[in-house]
Amino acid sequence: MELISLDEVQAYLNQFARREIYLHLETTNGAYASHHDENFFSASAYIRNALIEYEHGKIIGTGPYRVGLKLKIGWVYAEGLTHYELDEKGRLLLAGHGFDGKLAVALELSEQPFE
DSSP states (O other): OEEOOHHHHHHHHHHHTTSOEEEEEEEESOTTOTTTOTTOOOOEEEEEEEEEOEEEEEEESSSSEEEEEEETTEEEEEEEEOEEEEOTTSOEEEEEEOTTSOEEEEEEEESSOOO
């Protein structure tokens, strides 16, 4: 993965707009870490293979970045994104890594379901 380039990611978001695509979105701050420290509150969210169609997508910020996808009846967004790649299957993979290098957020878009 590469550090986010606003122009490149925006171009990819534009390519996926107004088409049915599959969404993978997850956040974590170490959901399984609370067993190591009972004072640490852990939370996470996960959705995979949600079939969506967004009207337009936008990436903003100065790093870490936020991506918002405007749906007909609402929004999907991910904040804290730092890296991206368009993989060999044509999927847009966006990730946010914390200061410790661990994954904190992932937003992925694909024309095919994720395996």
